[in-house]
Amino acid sequence: MIKVIMGIGIPGSGKTTALKAFAEKNSYEYICPDDIRQELTGNTSDQSKNREVWVEAYKRLGAKLEQGNTVIFDATFANQKERKQLIDFAHTHGAEKIQGVYLDIDIETAKERNSERERQVPEYVLDRMDDSLREASPQVEDGFDLVVSLDEEQKLINAETKKEGNTLHREFRNNR
Numbered sequence: 001m002i003k004v005i006m007g008i009g010i011p012g013s014g015k016t017t018a019l020k021a022f023a024e025k026n027s028y029e030y031i032c033p034d035d036i037r038q039e040l041t042g043n044t045s046d047q048s049k050n051r052e053v054w055v056e057a058y059k060r061l062g063a064k065l066e067q068g069n070t071v072i073f074d075a076t077f078a079n080q081k082e083r084k085q086l087i088d089f090a091h092t093h094g095a096e097k098i099q100g101v102y103l104d105i106d107i108e109t110a111k112e113r114n115s116e117r118e119r120q121v122p123e124y125v126l127d128r129m130d131d132s133l134r135e136a137s138p139q140v141e142d143g144f145d146l147v148v149s150l151d152e153e154q155k156l157i158n159a160e161t162k163k164e165g166n167t168l169h170r171e172f173r174n175n176r
Contacts, residue, residue: 001097002065004090006083007074008138009103010129011121012110016074018103018154023072029064032074033057045119058089065093078132080142087143097145100138105152140167 009015023030034044037053064071077083107130138147140160149157160169
């Protein structure tokens with residue numbers, strides 16, 4: 001089955017660490033706009049070619065899906081509209097399933113982790129992304145077949161899935 005696993009979460013959430021390991025373990029393709037940004041500009045923080053980065057990311061995703069590969073796409077996706085655009089694109093390029101993996105951690109933990117990173121994201125950007133995700137967290141209604149939420153230790157918090165036209169939700173611990 002051809003599918004896309006979309007990573008969702010603010011910088012410092014542990015998203016890339018978890019997704020890269022999962023991609024390697026399962027021999028899935030891995031696409032991250034930050035990696036493409038590094039290729040194009042030599043700096044993952046350089047936003048000067050952001051449009052070109054995303055065009056290339058979508059191009060790579062389409063090619064991998066058309067080859068029949070499962071792809072992990074690692075980006076923040078704090079914006080619901082951006083999630084929907086990628087979901088629609090993936091479906092038109094052969095994805096049979098779209099699964100979201102949301103690293104749902106508190107902002108203070110993310111800021112602490114961010115402060116220890118080589119490439120730090122400004123705190124106001126983290127706050128803005130966190131606000132967006134709190135206002136519109138990923139849900140099956142966005143077009144996903146499955147959404148799982150993980151905490152800061154990558155333990156399952158909850159899962160939502162589509163089944164026969166209904167949304168099934170199961171909580172594994174209290175949400176924040």
